[in-house]
Amino acid sequence: MSKGDRLLSRPRLSAEHPIRIDDDTEARREVEQAQFTLALLRTQGDPDEAAVRKAKAALKRAEAKVRACYEWIPLRAMEVDDYEALVGEHKPRPDSADEIWNNATFPRACLLACDESGRSEADWEHIFKHVLSGPEQIQLCNTAIRLNVRTPDESLPKGWAQIEP
Incomplete structure (x- = not known):
């Protein structure tokens, strides 16, 4: 697709606006801890792949907890x-x-x-x-x-x- 075609076929922009419903303090702490753990594992010379997978899963769970603290308003x-x-x-x-x-x-x-x-x-x-x-x-x-x-x-x-x- 050429640059001109890309511009002509540009879709209408969309976004989700977050509105906090529940306190996200603890969930954000969990995200920070999971990010720290993952970063620490990655700085090791030969990280244990099972530990990295476990840390990535913990980070995904923590991020989902933060997201669940919000109502997301879809806008277009x-x-x-x-x-x-x-x-x-x-x-x-x-x-x-x-x-x-x-x-x-x-x-x-x-x-x-x-x-x-x-x-x-x-x-x-x-x-x-x-x-x-x-x-x-x-x-x-x-x-x-x-x-x-x-x-x-x-x-x-x-x-x-x-x-x-």
Whole structure:
């Protein structure tokens, strides 16, 4: 597939946004211990393969415990035209800090349009009113917005796309 074909056939981006449901402190400790054990085994000159397999299995179990502490919200970017139409439906309010869209209505509307969990608008209203803190709401809505504006993954290191001459 050529570079041009790759761009033309690019799928809509998707992501899973984590919302912590249970305390993950102990599970994270287990992951750290399993990672440490695995790293220690790998630094040995001739590691015992059975011990390495056991350490890898322990790491997988610990990672699954951490993942189980979260509810994962599946999101998918809208078609570009649909996203632009949604932005147009939520115009900035005069005499406000709004710049691109109505900050009071657009973020939730974007989330609802991107949500693939099957939750209803009433479910989300309840979740926003009784379950999520303000910062959690902002993070969740920002994930939906980021998918649509297609910003690069924040975990990529600085300068990752620079090409050396």
